[in-house]
Amino acid sequence: MKRIAVMTSGGDAPGMNAAVRAVVRKGIYHGLEVYGIKRGFAGLIIGEMEKMELSSVADIIHRGGTILRTARCDEFKDPEVQKKAVELLREKGIDGIIVIGGDGSFMGARALSNLGIPTIGIPGTIDNDIPSTDYSIGFDTAVNTAIDAINKIRDTATSHERTFVVEVMGRNAGDIALASGLAGGAESILIPEEEVSLEEVVKRLLQGSKRGKLHSIIVVAEGVASGNDVGEYIKGKTGFDTRVIVLGHVQRGGAPSSFDRILASRLAAKAVDLLLDNEAGKMVGLINNNVVATEIKEALSQKHEIDKEMLELARILSI
Incomplete structure (x- = not known):
């Protein structure tokens, strides 16, 4: 293992x-040449890469987004395109690749490993929907962004005695909604993993109103319903002054939290070690605060699970 490459793929985090x-600094520390592939798999298939030096990654640990840029690339699902990418990598002398991204990126990483290019995946997605790790890079920061917004919304909700519906991201996972809803003291949390009827949400709002509650926060994961639809339903059933806030892509931006910076550094260092040990087709993750490696095939075969105990706690504390 003399020359490795790193890429970021899919949604930024x-x-x-x-x-x-x-990756760059750990690789150089061990005497490796490290190349950065621009724009994920879209850049890989056209050979868009450059050699990275220590100075290439100076002053970036605090920055959101990705200096390597990122893109989605459906074209890479084609086996013929994958084979051409492998040929290109071999021409450039790349001995191994580290892919930072979500489940779609891991599928691409697995394909490269199956074709003979040792590849390691690092979970980087605000959705936190990758099995075999307690946390993915970007999740903690996204939750803190959502909580900051909920805190501000609660101030105006209190002042105007309003009900606010806050739609957060997460694709088909409810982790952001659950974590930000619990930390933000939401009255109801709607997530894809747990069926909750809007009738029940309305019932809780009316019960709160009867005991003198003048404002409420409802957190909705984008994968379960549209915040606007939920808001219209609540307003129609209760007559409450109801407003809707869709946080959207603001949750992807901003300086990463200290947790995400440390998590990213630990996972990336382990990924380099795995390549040096001639490991391939694996992902790194954090389980019980230990950095572990899991076969990508195994991780992708598992179903993402929500923390049911946390969900129950959120329900109890919002009575």
């Missing part, structure tokens, strides 16, 4: 730059 920095 705060902490990706910290991971790129750790």
Whole structure:
């Protein structure tokens, strides 16, 4: 193993730059040449890469987004395109690749490993929907962004005695909604993993109103319903002054939290070690605060699970 490459793929996540920095510096520390592939698999298939030096990753650990840029590339699902990418990598002397991204990126990483290019995946997605790790890079920062917004919304909700519906991201996972809803004291949390009827949400709102509650926060994961639809339903059933806030892509931006910077650095360092040990087709993750490696095939075969105890706690504390 003399020359490796690193890429960021799929949706950007705060902490990706910290991971790129750790890959480059850990690799150079061990005498490797490290190349950065621009724009994920879209850049890989056209050979868009450059050699990274220590100075290439200076002053990026605190920056959101990714200096390598990122893109989605459906074209890479084609086996013929994958084979051409492998030929290109071999021409450039790349001995191994580290892919930072979500489940779609891991599928691409697995394909490269199956074709003979040792590849390691690092989970980087705000959705936190990757099995075999307690946390993915970017999740903590996204939750803190959502909580900050909920805190501000609660101030105006209190002042105007309003009900606010806050729609957060997460694709088909409810982790952001659950964590930000619990930390933000939401009255109801709607997530894809747990069926909750809007009738029940309305019932809780009316019960709260009867005991003198003048404002409420409802957190909705984008994968379960539209915040606007939920808001219209609540307003129609209760007559309450109801407003809707869709946080959207603001949750992807901003400086990564200290947790995400440390997580990214630990996972990236382990990924380099795995390549040096001639490991391939694996992902790194954090389980019970230990950095572990899991076969990508095994991780992708598992179903993402929500923390049911946390969900129950959120329900109890919002009575």
